[in-house]
Amino acid sequence: MWGGRFEEGPAAVMREINASIPFDKRLWQQDIAGSKAHVAMLAKQGIVSTEDAAAITEGLTRIAAEYEANGVPEDLTLEDIHMVTESRLAELIGPAAGRLHTARSRNDQVATDFRLWVRDAIDMVEPALANLQKALVARAEEHAASVMPGFTHLQSAQPVTLGHHLMAYYEMIARDRSRFADARERMNRCPLGSAALAGTGYPIDRHATAAALGFDGPTNNSLDSVSDRDFALDYLMSASQCALHLSRLAEEFIIWASQPFGFVSLSDQWSTGSSIMPQKRNPDAAELVRGHSGRITGCMVALTMTMKGLPLAYSKDMQDDKPPVFEAHDLLGLSIAAMTGMIESATFRTDRMRGLAEAGFATATDLADWLVRDAGLPFREAHHVTGRVVKTAEERGVTLGELPLDVLQAIDARIGEGCFALLGVDASVASRVSHGGTAPSEVLKRIAEAKADLGLQA
Numbered sequence: 001m002w003g004g005r006f007e008e009g010p011a012a013v014m015r016e017i018n019a020s021i022p023f024d025k026r027l028w029q030q031d032i033a034g035s036k037a038h039v040a041m042l043a044k045q046g047i048v049s050t051e052d053a054a055a056i057t058e059g060l061t062r063i064a065a066e067y068e069a070n071g072v073p074e075d076l077t078l079e080d081i082h083m084v085t086e087s088r089l090a091e092l093i094g095p096a097a098g099r100l101h102t103a104r105s106r107n108d109q110v111a112t113d114f115r116l117w118v119r120d121a122i123d124m125v126e127p128a129l130a131n132l133q134k135a136l137v138a139r140a141e142e143h144a145a146s147v148m149p150g151f152t153h154l155q156s157a158q159p160v161t162l163g164h165h166l167m168a169y170y171e172m173i174a175r176d177r178s179r180f181a182d183a184r185e186r187m188n189r190c191p192l193g194s195a196a197l198a199g200t201g202y203p204i205d206r207h208a209t210a211a212a213l214g215f216d217g218p219t220n221n222s223l224d225s226v227s228d229r230d231f232a233l234d235y236l237m238s239a240s241q242c243a244l245h246l247s248r249l250a251e252e253f254i255i256w257a258s259q260p261f262g263f264v265s266l267s268d269q270w271s272t273g274s275s276i277m278p279q280k281r282n283p284d285a286a287e288l289v290r291g292h293s294g295r296i297t298g299c300m301v302a303l304t305m306t307m308k309g310l311p312l313a314y315s316k317d318m319q320d321d322k323p324p325v326f327e328a329h330d331l332l333g334l335s336i337a338a339m340t341g342m343i344e345s346a347t348f349r350t351d352r353m354r355g356l357a358e359a360g361f362a363t364a365t366d367l368a369d370w371l372v373r374d375a376g377l378p379f380r381e382a383h384h385v386t387g388r389v390v391k392t393a394e395e396r397g398v399t400l401g402e403l404p405l406d407v408l409q410a411i412d413a414r415i416g417e418g419c420f421a422l423l424g425v426d427a428s429v430a431s432r433v434s435h436g437g438t439a440p441s442e443v444l445k446r447i448a449e450a451k452a453d454l455g456l457q458a
Contacts, residue, residue, distance in 0.1 A: 020080045020319050025072035026326060027081050030116035032064050034109065034192060035085070037212035039100055041205050047103060052096040059092040060085075081113075082106050103204050105196035107226040107314045112192040114322065116213065118235050121329045122184045128336045129177050129242070133170050134454055135343040140166040141447050145440040147425045148263070148353035149360055156360030159425040162348060164438040167446055169249050174453075176242040183238050187231030190215035194225035197313035227313040229303065232325050236300035239328045240293075246335050247293035250286040253342060257283045262352045267345035270338065285338045292331040299324035357425045361390050363400055366422045366431065375414040385412045399423075 010018065036057055043053035063085055078084045083106075089097040143162035150160035190210035193200065199222040206218035219225040256263035266283055274280035302324045306317055364386050371382035388411050393400050401423040408415040421427060433439045436446070451457070 015076050018079060018316075019076040020322070021072070021074050021076065021078065021084055023323050023326060024081045024110075025074065025084070027110075027113045027117055027322075028067050028072050028085070029064070030113040030120070031081050031085055031109070032060050032067075033116065034112045034209075034213060035100055036060055037209045038104060038192060040212065041208045042099075042102060044208065045203055045205055047202050047204070048099045052099050055093045055096050056089065056100050059089045059097065062092060063088050080106070080110075082109055103195065103200045103202040104192065105194075105226070107196050108191045108194040108222075111194070111226050111228070112190060112213070114229075114325075115187055115191065115215075115231055118231055118325065119184060119187065119214075121235065121325075122180050125180060125239075125242075125329075125332060125336070126177060128333065128340075129173050129180075130454060132336055132340045132343070133173050133177075133450070134456065135340050136166050136170045136173070137447055137450050137454065137456070139343055139346070139348075140164075140170070140443065143348060143350065144443045144447065145429075146348070146350040146353065147357050147429055148350070149357040149362055150438070156356065156362050158365055159357045159362045159428045160432075160438040161429055161440060161443055162350065162353065163440070163443045163447070164429075166343075167443060167450070169245065170450055172245040172248075173242070176238065176245060179238040179241060180235075183231065183234035186234060188214075188216045189219045190217070191219045191225035191228070193218065194222035197223055197226055223313045227310070227315075227318075229307055229318060229321050232321055233300070233303055233307070236296075236303055236325060236328055239332050240297045240300045243293035243296040243332060243335060246339050247290045249339060250289040253286045253346070254283050254290070257281075257286075261356075263349055265347040265349065266342060267347070269345060270342045285342060289335045289338050292335045296328045296331050296335075299328040354425065358399060361393060361400055363423045363425060363428045364390050366428045367400060367419055370419045370422050371412075371414065374416065374418060377414065385415075388412075389415075 039048065039053045039056045039060075042048040043050050048056075066088075072081065072084060075084060075087075078087050086097060086100065089100065140163040143166070144164075146162040147159050148162050148165065149156040150158045150165070190206065190213055192209045192213070193204050193206040210216070210218045219228075253264060253266065255261055257266055266281070266286070270283075270285040271281045272284040274282065303321055306320050310317060367389060368379065368382040368386040371377045371385060372379050375382075377385065389400060389403065389408060392407065392411060393403055396403070401420060405415075405417055405420075408419075422431065429438050430440065433442055436442065
């Protein structure tokens with residue numbers, strides 16, 4: 001398509017490195033949609049005849065049906081999805097196909113196609129994340145009062161409920177959804193009509209093409225329009241943050257499924273075995289989700305480095321913008337689906353969770369709080385007294401609640417019998433009634449709010 005300027009064809013390696021059709025063929029639906037909107041506008045503005053526009057539109061419809069049935073042919077000599085489609089259009093309708101490219105460039109064409117694709121990708125990830133939240137809410141409601149150890153530094157800290165723990169991930173995914181929604185709103189401007197970089201002298205109507213393609217309006221600067229890939233970076237950064245959250249949840253499932261913890265048993269659907277050790281049940285799905293997070297973040301870094309330092313407007317470097325976005329999208333979709341399935345089908349060993357919550361002096365803070373409220377100690381002094389109580393219990397190999405009152409009073413005479421009512425794990429979690437706390441009443445309140453947000457019945 002640019003041979004008029006050149007006497008020789010490209011070298012074989014140049015042809016291969018220059019062609020993007022092996023990966024940008026994924027844009028075919030968006031490319032045809034953009035072309036249909038463009039030619040309809042050209043006809044309305046009197047730039048092409050209605051007859052040529054009708055022939056072009058009919059030809060594009062036929063090509064879409066061919067791609068749907070047989071896939072997009074990969075012809076490296078035609079470089080990209082735009083020229084593959086235009087070449088096939090010329091075969092179908094003749095020279096009139098050449099009028100389709102009036103008042104546009106491949107620069108604004110690919111910028112439009114890619115925005116449409118990323119917008120579609122966001123529209124796909126949104127319901128998938130909502131389904132993940134629904135799975136979290138369902139299991140959290142089931143275990144709103146199931147006691148487990150809460151950890152800091154992976155050390156037993158204070159008792160919480162499993163429902164509270166799972167709802168923490170609900171909140172993370174809610175933020176992920178908001179990031180994708182923000183990215184979608186910000187990117188929803190149409191570059192079509194910016195042409196190569198300077199706009200066009202034809203009397204086009206960019207507002208019409210933007211509206212036809214579902215954008216909020218056209219972009220405002222032709223240079224920025226063809227060189228901007230912020231929308232792709234926004235998507236990748238949102239995907240990276242989401243993958244990070246999925247990886248944290250996957251890591252917890254991996255730890256919980258290990259024999260020393262024994263908090264969860266993953267179903268056969270989401271586990272694998274060993275080729276040599278028949279007793280093994282490996283949490284491979286969770287491990288792959290954890291691994292995918294690194295690849296997704298790598299995709300974000302790759303595009304960031306590609307765009308770093310590029311002068312205005314379009315540079316061929318930007319041909320490499322699509323593979324990392326496509327890869328991240330595929331991996332993220334798999335990761336979300338896998339985590340949703342694991343959560344829905346997991347068997348939680350609540351007896352094991354409770355046992356470890358009771359065994360780790362997790363109610364020490366409750367004793368310190370009792371000393372502050374009932375005995376009038378300053379918190380720092382109460383903290384010191386409680387530390388001595390924990391040391392004594394550890395030396396005797398008993399829980400805090402199993403220490404006799406006389407032993408406690410030997411440590412500090414101000415300790416009274418009333419503290420025993422707060423040293424059980426159930427009493428501890430029930431007392432955490434501050435907004436966002438782990439008390440089952442608070443967990444259920446937040447679950448009700450979440451169900452309303454998700455459109456679920458209370």
